[in-house]
Amino acid sequence: MDSDNPDIAYSTSGLTKVYGEGSAAVHALRGVDLQIPEGELVVLLGASGSGKSTLLNILGGLDQPTAGEVRFFDHQLSRMDDRALTLYRRDHIGFVFQFYNLMPSLTARENVELVTEIADNPLTAEEALALVGLSERIDHFPAQLSGGEQQRVAIARAVAKQPRVLFCDEPTGALDSTSGRQVMEVLQQVNQTLGTTLVIITHAATIAGMADRVIHFADGQIRQIELNSEKCLAQDLVW
Numbered sequence: 001m002d003s004d005n006p007d008i009a010y011s012t013s014g015l016t017k018v019y020g021e022g023s024a025a026v027h028a029l030r031g032v033d034l035q036i037p038e039g040e041l042v043v044l045l046g047a048s049g050s051g052k053s054t055l056l057n058i059l060g061g062l063d064q065p066t067a068g069e070v071r072f073f074d075h076q077l078s079r080m081d082d083r084a085l086t087l088y089r090r091d092h093i094g095f096v097f098q099f100y101n102l103m104p105s106l107t108a109r110e111n112v113e114l115v116t117e118i119a120d121n122p123l124t125a126e127e128a129l130a131l132v133g134l135s136e137r138i139d140h141f142p143a144q145l146s147g148g149e150q151q152r153v154a155i156a157r158a159v160a161k162q163p164r165v166l167f168c169d170e171p172t173g174a175l176d177s178t179s180g181r182q183v184m185e186v187l188q189q190v191n192q193t194l195g196t197t198l199v200i201i202t203h204a205a206t207i208a209g210m211a212d213r214v215i216h217f218a219d220g221q222i223r224q225i226e227l228n229s230e231k232c233l234a235q236d237l238v239w
């Protein structure tokens with residue numbers, strides 16, 4: 001593994017995840033060897049059940065592998081206990097999921113402030129919401145925002161603590177094409193202006209066009225990795 005290279009954010013070796021035991025065992029990851037350079041926008045594609053979320057959960061410190069190694073820079077995630085993983089997630093990782101999980105009784109600003117109040121070196125809620133193009137909606141409640149706007153608040157909340165890595169699991173899965181494209185524009189903006197490493201799971205294969213690296217998953221293994229020499233702008237994605 002090239003784990004001493006400071007530019008490599010993640011390095012996995014023989015990463016294996018088995019859920020359950022015996023005849024009920026599900027082999028979700030079957031020996032994944034992968035490197036993700038810092039600052040890249042990475043897209044994970046693959047059929048339902050191919051292991052994408054399992055990989056993302058392990059890289060993000062939400063789950064532990066059954067076997068194999070995963071490093072985040074010079075930290076061995078696969079040997080961390082729950083407390084160390086909690087600190088790792090708190091200090092370095094942001095998550096965005098298909099559903100936005102905003103607090104309905106709080107405004108956009110207050111939803112972001114839930115994070116900025118406990119982070120070390122956060123953006124202000126105003127800065128984070130400006131980054132996602134929602135300065136005009138800062139005092140709106142989730143019910144007063146479209147699905148795409150709610151997802152952008154969720155992105156503002158995730159990036160406000162300035163994580164080194166942002167993991168997105170189907171961020172456009174619940175959105176129409178126009179809102180989905182706007183969300184991808186915002187994610188591209190986060191990658192380019194904050195330098196955040198992005199790992200995005202999607203079923204929308206068109207999104208691969210804006211990635212530095214496209215990882216094709218099948219049956220718990222990497223089938224193929226493509227490097228894009230020319231990336232397209234999110235605004236030019238055709239859905």
Ligand SMILES: Nc1ncnc2c1ncn2[C@@H]1O[C@H](COP(=O)(O)OP(=O)(O)OP(=O)(O)O)[C@@H](O)[C@H]1O
Binds near residue numbers: 019028047051053
């Ligand atoms: N907690 C769990 N317990 C048991 N099996 C699980 C668990 N989580 C995932 N699996 C199984 O592991 C395999 C990989 O699932 P995973 O969610 O990683 O795939 P995926 O590629 O993200 O799929 P999707 O695109 O549908 O989200 C599947 O067969 C799934 O049923």
